[in-house]
Amino acid sequence: MAEQRIRSRFEVSGLVQGVGFRPFVYVTASELGLTGNVANTPSGVVIEVEGAPAAVAELGHRLAHAPPPLAHIEEVTESRQPPRGGTGFSIEDSAAGEGRTLASPDVATCDDCLRELADPDDRRHRHPFITCTNCGPRFTIITRLPYDRAATTMAGFAMCDACRQEYDNPADRRFHAQPIACRDCGPTLELVGYGPRAEGDDAVCRARDLLAQGLILAVKGLGGYHLACDARNETAVAELRRRKQRGDKPFAVMVRSAEVAEGLVTMGEAEQRLLTGHRKPIVLLPRAGPQGLAPSVAPGNPDLGLMLPYTPLHVLLLEAPGTDALVMTSGNLSGEPIVTDDDAARERLSTIADAWLRHDRPIHVPCDDSVARFVTGVELPLRRSRGHAPLPVALPFEVDPVLAVGADLKNTCALASGRYAWLSQHIGDLDDLATQAALTASETHLEELTGIRPQALVADAHPGYRSSRWAREHAGGREVRTVQHHHAHVASVMGEHGLGNDDTVIGVAFDGTGYGTDGAIWGGEVLVAGYKSFRRAAHLGYVPLAGGDASVLRPYRMALAHLWAAGIAWSDDIAAVAACPKTERGVLAHQLSTGLGCVPTSSMGRLFDAVSSLVGVRHTVDYEAEAAIELESLARSVPVPDPYRFEILAPHGGPAIADPAPVLRAVVDDLRRGQPAAHVAARFHAGVATLVADLADQERRQTGLDVVVLAGGVFQNALLLDSSTQLLEARGFTVLRSRLLPPHDGGIAFGQILVGSQS
Structure with a gap:
């Protein structure tokens, strides 16, 4: 039978x-x-x-x-x-209709394709667009779901007979690989802008020659253009920095192999796995001493941001014997989103690039490289983009369809429904109209991929944020809810760790700027928080922030404000005071004494800026957190000393106040006694970590809570995050920190979803 x-x-x-x-x-x-x-x-x-x-x-x-x-x-x-x-x-053919599935991120070239790329007998030998079902472009070429070739930017490339046979053969690795192509039917590579136009292999060879000569190339990648030059050529790197008006902000470097990376940085097994895995992000790693890279790659920074080639074209560019490391920085003008369109690249990058290495496969979605570092052996995301977006993050409870628009800096948006939130790729700072347009395009594409039609929008409570204005302008009659900035930071980490609706934590939220419920600029906060509400339990003592961005860009102004608040006379033997022009000193003194143009701030980020200037490390900055990064670099170079001590005041009926005045006085005293700047920097870091533990202890005594969340951009600082975690755990606390999303504003949309859905 x-x-x-x-x-x-x-x-x-x-x-x-x-x-x-x-x-x-x-x-x-x-x-x-x-x-x-x-x-x-x-x-x-x-x-x-x-x-x-x-x-x-x-x-x-x-x-x-x-x-x-x-x-x-x-x-x-x-x-x-x-x-x-x-x-x-x-x-069968894909079914159309409503619904939702997950779109794949872009995936770095797999080992099988790399072997074929290097094999002279393979028909895809040195083919710059080699791919298969296990690797290649996905998110950046998908125009809609279900995922078929017709729903990608490969739709315009008809398969040749040989590729069609592979595509239709169940035994072949390219069976139903939608981006499949070869030299006969796929995209075409070309070099333009410097000498005669070149195609294919000639374009790659010419590009390598130009890089070896010290020229700067705009190179079209998966999610946009990079600006590339030889990372060992100081003249070329310095010129790229000058043309891009980059200041001292570090460049990312793409190296040929993990072996080359090992000669540049110190890394363990976990770091190497991340560097070589299928995402291939930029990984921040400590330098391994002198290594021959141009000094202008990352001036004043103890770390290097390295990544490995993740497309066949990158591999081909780095195969020449004399070139094993290329600067690969986002192809854009300062403050603008990464360029994806070929005509726009010729126009917008014309003052930076000497030539353009490009292809005719359209990029549907811009997507920058992801960035991560390791702290105490655990990955800390600093930018969640290529290789991650648009994968969702699980929510600890169900939510109705909602859109969170994030913050103004390092913007990402998020759509959520049910038990998942879909976060966009990194969009950027919203101080440029082009970046605001990129937010609109990214949100529209997320709706297309997820099928979510949000019933409400959630924005930051800051009334002047561009993201909040964007939410109001795009609401279309839907409710716009607002969430306090630091509450969202804490909720984001809570949600990552799966805490439920009834959980409450001690949330330490340290960052540069966040609008407070009292109209002040917060940034050194301890909150007793759940998703539904929070109580401000403690904060860094207020000092005047004079002139807004003027004091952010010139840390010496924050140093003088902190000295003024601490009652310390402005003396020229203090580096920060000497750095402030005398005419500006007079104006600043008038502002601080009268309150003209000042707003109170409790920002821990601004305190780091102030101390950096006091010790003479950085008086002006070219990019966010530059002063703090260089201060951390100094502090990492010496053993941990005795910490400076904040005075914790306990006003009746209000939050505790961590008064920084004793720290400022101790810093000035140490400097006047001739203590090295590194010693002062280390004492300051130890003092902030001790403050975190002391404030958590104080709140535990009052509430019994023993779970501490560390959130906000200041906790990108590996030294502070590590030392705070160790002190808290030594005192019996459970410490939760970012692990899936950045601790800074790039992860805040997730927290907005969780808090905003409680309304």
């Missing part, structure tokens, strides 16, 4: 499109002797199979527990169907 046959329908949700999932199902079903079909749908993948019960059960097990390497399974549901018979197994 023939074995009984059954028929089942499997519906699979998660990251199952653009990762070789349908080919995997085809091969597995064929191996198990099952008939049926598989198709993409707007909600995932649907599979109908018929065959022996044991074989059907085995397929269900493999769907859930042994999917392709790049897949991420949310849920597999099975429903029994009446047997229909039939022969063979097929991949």
Whole structure:
């Protein structure tokens, strides 16, 4: 008697499109002797199979527990169907309609493709667009879901017969690989702008020659253009810095291999895994002493931001014997989003680039490189973009469809519905109209990919934020809710760690700027917080912020404000005072004494700026947190000394106040006694970490809470994060810190979702 046959329908949700999932199902079903079909749908993948019960059960097990390497399974549901018979197994056309699935991030070139790229006998030898089901562009070329070639920017490239055979062959690694192409049918590479136009291999060879000569190239990548030059050529790097008006902000460097990286930086196994993994982000790593890179790559910075080649074109550019390290910085003008359009690149980068290495595969979505560092062996994201976006982050509770628009700096937006939030790629600072337009485009694309139509919007409570204004202008009659900045920071970390609606934590939120409920500029906050509400338990003592951005860009102004608040006379033997022009000193003194043009601030970020200027490290800055980064660099160079001590005041009926005046007096005294700047920097870092632990202790005595969240941009500081964590854990606290999203404003949209959904 023939074995009984059954028929089942499997519906699979998660990251199952653009990762070789349908080919995997085809091969597995064929191996198990099952008939049926598989198709993409707007909600995932649907599979109908018929065959022996044991074989059907085995397929269900493999769907859930042994999917392709790049897949991420949310849920597999099975429903029994009446047997229909039939022969063979097929991949059906994708189904249109409403629904939601996960779009894949872009994936770095896999080892199999790299081997083919280097093989003279392979038909894709040195093909700059080699890809397969396991790697290549995804998010940046997807125009809509379901994910098929017609729904990508590869739609305009008709497959040749050879590629079609691979695409249709279930035994081939390129079976249903949507970006599949070869020299005969794929995108074309060209070099323009310097000498005669060159194509293909000639374009790559010419580009390498120009880089070796010290020229600057605009190179089109997965998510936009990079500006590239030889990272070992000081003249070239300094010229790129001058043309881009970069100040001293560090450049990222792409190195040929992990072996080259090991000669430049110190890294452990975890750092190497991240550097070489399928995402290939920029990883901040401590320098390993003199290593031959141009000094202008990262002046004044103890770390280097390194990444490995993640496209075939990058590999080809770095294969020349004399070039093993290239500066690869975002192709944009200062303050603008990364350029993706070829005509725009020729126009907007014309004052920076000497030549353009580009191709004719359109980029649908701009996407910068991701950035991360390690603190106490745990990854700390600093920019969540390529390789991550648009993957969702799980929510600890269900929410109605909602859009969070993030903050003004390091903007990202987020859409959420049910138990997931989809975060955009890094968009940038919203002080430029082009970046605000990029926010609009990113939000629209997220809606297209997720199918979420938000019923409400959530924005920062700051009435003057551009992101908040954007929310009001795009609300279209929908409710716009506002969330206090530091509450969102704390909630973001809580949500990452899965804390529920009834949980309350001690939240330490240290950053540069956030609008407070009293109209002051907050930034040194201890909150007792859940998602529904918060209480301000403590804060850094207020000092006047005179002139807004003027004091942010000139840390010596913050130093003088802190000296004034602490009652310390402005003496020329103090570096910060000497750095302030005498005419400006008079104006500043008038502002501080009268309050003219001043707003009170409790910002810990501004205190770091002030101390950096006091010790003579950085009096003016070219980019956010530059003064604090250089202060951390100094502090890391000496053993941990005795900490400076803040005075904790406890006004009746109000939050505790951490008065920085004793720290300022001790800093000045140490400097006048001739203590090295590094010693002062280290004592200051130790003092802030001790303050974190002391304030947490004080709040635990009052509330019994023993979970501490560390949030906000100041906790990008690895030394402070590490030392604060160690002190808190030594006192018996459970410490929660960012691990999936950046601690700065790039992760704040997630917290806005969680708090705003309580309204």
